[in-house]
Amino acid sequence: MATVVQKFGGTSIADATKLFAAAQKALLRNIQGDRVVVVVSAMGHQTDVLVDLAKQITDQPSAREMDMLLSTGEQVSVALFAMAVHSLGGKAVSLTGAQIGIRTDSTHTKARIRSISTDQITKLLDDGNIVIAAGFQGFDQNGNITTLGRGGSDTTAVALAAVLEADVCEIYTDVDGVYTTDPRCFTEARCLPSISYDEMLELASLGAGVMHSRSIEFAKKFGVKVLVRSSFRDAAGTLIVATDQSIQRPVSGIALAKDESRITLEGVPDQPGASHALFSQLASAGIAVDMIVQNMGRLGLADISFTVPVEDLTLSLEVTRRVATSLGAKDVSHDASLAKISVVGAGMAREEGVAGRMFSSLARQNINVRMITTSEIKISVLVDRPDAQAAIRAVHQAFSLETFDTDSTEEQSHAARKRLSKTNPLEVVRRLEGMEDLAVEDVSLDSSQSLVTFTDLPDRPGVAADVFEEIGRAGLFVDMIVQSHPRDNRAELSFTVPACDQVRALETAGTIAATRGAKVSNVPHVAKLSITGVGMRSHAGVADRLFAPLMREGINIDLISTSEVRLNIVVAAEHGARSLAVLRQAFGLSVDN
Ligand code: ADP
Numbered sequence: 001m002a003t004v005v006q007k008f009g010g011t012s013i014a015d016a017t018k019l020f021a022a023a024q025k026a027l028l029r030n031i032q033g034d035r036v037v038v039v040v041s042a043m044g045h046q047t048d049v050l051v052d053l054a055k056q057i058t059d060q061p062s063a064r065e066m067d068m069l070l071s072t073g074e075q076v077s078v079a080l081f082a083m084a085v086h087s088l089g090g091k092a093v094s095l096t097g098a099q100i101g102i103r104t105d106s107t108h109t110k111a112r113i114r115s116i117s118t119d120q121i122t123k124l125l126d127d128g129n130i131v132i133a134a135g136f137q138g139f140d141q142n143g144n145i146t147t148l149g150r151g152g153s154d155t156t157a158v159a160l161a162a163v164l165e166a167d168v169c170e171i172y173t174d175v176d177g178v179y180t181t182d183p184r185c186f187t188e189a190r191c192l193p194s195i196s197y198d199e200m201l202e203l204a205s206l207g208a209g210v211m212h213s214r215s216i217e218f219a220k221k222f223g224v225k226v227l228v229r230s231s232f233r234d235a236a237g238t239l240i241v242a243t244d245q246s247i248q249r250p251v252s253g254i255a256l257a258k259d260e261s262r263i264t265l266e267g268v269p270d271q272p273g274a275s276h277a278l279f280s281q282l283a284s285a286g287i288a289v290d291m292i293v294q295n296m297g298r299l300g301l302a303d304i305s306f307t308v309p310v311e312d313l314t315l316s317l318e319v320t321r322r323v324a325t326s327l328g329a330k331d332v333s334h335d336a337s338l339a340k341i342s343v344v345g346a347g348m349a350r351e352e353g354v355a356g357r358m359f360s361s362l363a364r365q366n367i368n369v370r371m372i373t374t375s376e377i378k379i380s381v382l383v384d385r386p387d388a389q390a391a392i393r394a395v396h397q398a399f400s401l402e403t404f405d406t407d408s409t410e411e412q413s414h415a416a417r418k419r420l421s422k423t424n425p426l427e428v429v430r431r432l433e434g435m436e437d438l439a440v441e442d443v444s445l446d447s448s449q450s451l452v453t454f455t456d457l458p459d460r461p462g463v464a465a466d467v468f469e470e471i472g473r474a475g476l477f478v479d480m481i482v483q484s485h486p487r488d489n490r491a492e493l494s495f496t497v498p499a500c501d502q503v504r505a506l507e508t509a510g511t512i513a514a515t516r517g518a519k520v521s522n523v524p525h526v527a528k529l530s531i532t533g534v535g536m537r538s539h540a541g542v543a544d545r546l547f548a549p550l551m552r553e554g555i556n557i558d559l560i561s562t563s564e565v566r567l568n569i570v571v572a573a574e575h576g577a578r579s580l581a582v583l584r585q586a587f588g589l590s591v592d593n
């Protein structure tokens, strides 16, 4: 007898007919002998309707009351769903988040799950019921209703699957599965038969709205098998698994975050502690920053740029201006009309020239790249918002994703399905106090990298493409790439290569710089530290936990890149071992490893 969690999104239960169809799916499984837990969202666009209602009353509703309001959407759905099962002749009981025992912290409107008690659900399942659980909601230690953030029903579903040790968590939605990019924005997108947790985590946190990224955090931490499939068509769907054959392809998908804004703290005295001051204040305000780029700094003054969603811009600017004053920075600038395009692929870490291919495809469309950061399995670029669609199209074609061969991977995905047995929760999970705590798996040091930096690169379309095409032709394997927000029409671009390639890299960079009026500098040996885990970007305080101990040691960070599964920093070679020790300690890992 299998335990199955089935989650139905808003469009899948938008009216009575659809609700009955969903109830039938659940009942059929139950009749086949499986224990079935159903998680439902609010019907149709009910949550948006409730948000609009609140806006008609006030511009600044209290977060607690918003949760009280928004949670009603799911309460309607569970009751109607249970009634539908009853009228089809089945046994079902509906439960709210509090009735299930989903305990969260008190961060209203984006609460994190601390624990879930399974007693009530297990008892009801033992009695032969289908349990209909309200998605998206929980309660805090004072009994207040909380919600998990928009799209949070996915997280309820996967979290329940984790604690119930379900055999599968099926996510029923309005598309056939996870596509190479949003199929509603780009019709040539293809449905992927399977994808790895890490890729899905990156895609979801970078804007692919098909899954709530925190649900994939749970899936990865607890080894939950997730199947995303259509409510309306009998298609195979996409299996989200620990390791996937996607390692064979350099790029699995492209995500778009279309409402991004950039803030730059200009002319900060370049000393350890500036970043800490900024990012700790932002973290205390509950803001999770995304791309972070620090220029190396001229005349002892550096620029620190970062991106946040437009909805967080006002608060972020307030905090940044306060920090600017206390640090004696020259200015704070911002741009609210940007979009972030990210390509994600587990295979890119092994293939040369992926960045070059991406940048060239953008250059051919005359799209200017405003900022770049990369990590092992993703490359993110910031472009002007009006260029976003053209950028997606160009990059999708550059990696031939529209001709993605689903047949051959279908077989591989069957093999993955077969191989998949319930994984034991990771060791790291046992250390967590709350289920949704940040899970840091490891901090490691790589002392084999060399850092090359261009300064004064002209800010125009095609520059990054020229640089990385040339580097690709030289057969150099580039690891991290970071391009700053341009100032006075000049940008700074840094990348790392294996130290053994340093001489060739510098030669190539010198030629490129000479033809573009730019300058090149090089640090032959640098230390790159990587912090791997789950939720690295979305937990607002991670950057803070990273900067604080380094600041205390007087260690300056030269380069940083953030991603959902990995945070990389580059520091001077002589600080490598010390940085490793303090970071391992800061993240609760044994120091002697
Ligand atoms: P639900 O209500 O079922 O939770 P959502 O609207 O939250 O559904 O998520 C499904 C939507 O996600 C799709 O309709 C699609 O427009 C969007 N989407 C964005 N990126 C992707 C992607 N890479 N693959 C599939 N769908 C995507």
Ligand code: ASP
Binding pocket: 009, 010, 041, 042, 047, 048, 073, 135, 136, 149, 150, 151, 152, 153, 154
């Ligand atoms: N109803 C909530 C929302 O619209 C949660 C969800 O659908 O997952 O965001």
Ligand code: MG
Binding pocket: 009, 151, 154, 209, 210, 211, 212
């Ligand atoms: Mg959703």
